[in-house]
Amino acid sequence: MKRRFLAMAPMALLVCLGCTVDASNDADACGPVDTTPGPMMRPGENCLGCHQDGFGEEAPEFSAAGTVFASLDSGSCDGVEGVSVFLTAEDGSEIELITNEVGNFYTTEPLMEEGPGPRIEFDGKTVSMGRDLPSIPACNACHSDSPVGGALGKIYLP
Ligand code: HEC
Ligand code: HEC
Numbered sequence: 001m002k003r004r005f006l007a008m009a010p011m012a013l014l015v016c017l018g019c020t021v022d023a024s025n026d027a028d029a030c031g032p033v034d035t036t037p038g039p040m041m042r043p044g045e046n047c048l049g050c051h052q053d054g055f056g057e058e059a060p061e062f063s064a065a066g067t068v069f070a071s072l073d074s075g076s077c078d079g080v081e082g083v084s085v086f087l088t089a090e091d092g093s094e095i096e097l098i099t100n101e102v103g104n105f106y107t108t109e110p111l112m113e114e115g116p117g118p119r120i121e122f123d124g125k126t127v128s129m130g131r132d133l134p135s136i137p138a139c140n141a142c143h144s145d146s147p148v149g150g151a152l153g154k155i156y157l158p
């Protein structure tokens with residue numbers, strides 16, 4: 001396990017040239033993270049580190065993306081399917097994204113700049129981010145095991 005991680009680390013660094021991805025996230029108690037490009041890729045990692053204009057050559061640009069987990073201390077395989085993530089579009093209308101099998105969500109829809117903060121809903125319970133949408137809505141950039149910007153950690157169920 002450890003050896004495998006060490007062997008993977010330099011590769012991750014190469015792949016991540018020009019984007020901000022924490023290579024230490026490539027393996028946890030869940031085992032190696034699925035890095036195959038597509039909707040199930042890299043749950044918990046900073047999607048916009050690659051899926052943003054000017055970052056990562058081939059990754060299509062997303063306006064927001066992230067992962068919802070079962071709890072703050074979930075591993076990368078503990079993403080939750082079927083969580084609604086509500087964001088506000090440029091025109092003020094509400095957008096609902098639904099997390100997939102690994103807990104990932106993403107959109108290319110233009111969002112209202114520094115509009116209302118996101119809200120997530122699951123099983124009749126809801127929780128809102130008590131602040132405006134950050135100018136770069138890279139959800140997993142702040143919400144990670146090494147949180148920044150005052151976030152407590154991963155995005156997790158209400
Ligand atoms: C290390 C860079 C990197 C990270 C981090 C990353 N991706 Fe990707 N992703 C890519 C690349 C590159 C492709 C495109 C591959 C291709 O089409 O050739 C891709 C493709 C995709 C696609 C398919 C898009 C399409 O239109 O074909 C989806 C969906 C996706 N990623 C979602 C995510 C989500 C959600 C996250 C975060 C949880 C994420 N990615 C994190 C690099 C990354
Ligand atoms: C610039 C950093 C930053 C970004 C980017 C960010 N958040 Fe947050 N978020 C915070 C902070 C700070 C809090 C308040 C402390 C906490 O609960 O983690 C918070 C709280 C939340 C909460 C409430 C958690 C709780 O239990 O009270 C949710 C849900 C949430 N954010 C979702 C999102 C989503 C979805 C995105 C992407 C659209 C996002 N966040 C992007 C910083 C950020």
